[in-house]
Amino acid sequence: MDGFERIKVITRSFRELYHALWLLGQVEELDITGIQLFVLSAVAKEPNLSLGELAEMMQTNNSTMSGIVDRLVKADLIVRERSEKDRRTLTMRITPLGEEKRKQAKKYVQERLSGLANMKDEDISLLLKLHQDILDKIHLEGDGKKDDESK
């Protein structure tokens, strides 16, 4: 397996897992996606999170999060308002319908992914460490190459 072949195999593996886990087949019968559920949980736990904070928590782009929030609002699962203090910023809170959906979906996901939840601690640590190593390697190389005016 040469270098390029490795890169293919590894990227394919990440892609596969990403889709299996993140999208969750759109949490089938509940008509909500994985990331929508995580956003719903975050908003339930901490109302008044801004969109940017949400995006950072989920490690996604602002524009992506804007769309996700938009769909949650359209589905009546959260309410989106401008902050009084800073009218650029959003505040969000979950609706009763959203709270219901959150509970159901969380239950569903916990059952569906119980194997994941029950993984050994050391395996999880190992997995996350390997992932971080890869990220470090990629980012080091990327930065060294293109971006020399750091700060």
Add this chain to the structure above:
Amino acid sequence: MDGFERIKVITRSFRELYHALWLLGQVEELDITGIQLFVLSAVAKEPNLSLGELAEMMQTNNSTMSGIVDRLVKADLIVRERSEKDRRTLTMRITPLGEEKRKQAKKYVQERLSGLANMKDEDISLLLKLHQDILDKIHLEGDGKKDDESK
């Protein structure tokens, strides 16, 4: 860290790696995406692959692959024709421009991801094994629940 929190952390990690690796920021200056490069390589190595075979190799959906191939054709990187023997099936071959692009992009990716290419064999095996374990866990649970008429 409870079960749900774990699920969040792990899915986020996969999402992050997927994007870092798979999309490759669209292989910056070359104006081609990661999966386009892999498809280009596959077609170069084995002309006359059908679309379905390509989709299976990349573990993606037929409709997704259809779009990817479509964009490669529009960019003049591959030629798409109907097979003589079975006019439902496609055959594809790379164009001279596509071959050029493939070489450049492959070189770029190998440099950009040399850290990945040089990972220790045992780390790669370990990573892929952990991934497979997770997939198995998820799929076992999923199948038991919804899909009992297996074969």
Add this chain to the structure above:
DNA sequence: CGAAAATAATTCGTATACGAAATGAAAAAC
């Protein structure tokens, strides 16, 4: 053979995803 079933690819509708550009509002600079 001709109708029905199966197969390969495409199209459609929707969601995620990113970066760039646009918008609107607050803060900083002058």
Add this chain to the structure above:
DNA sequence: GTTTTTCATTTCGTATACGAATTATTTTCG
């Protein structure tokens, strides 16, 4: 205090991604 800059969010254009429906062709069945 007005102009400039910064900041938060949205919009736009494009790519990936999936499942369902559609189309075109081949195979199978009666």
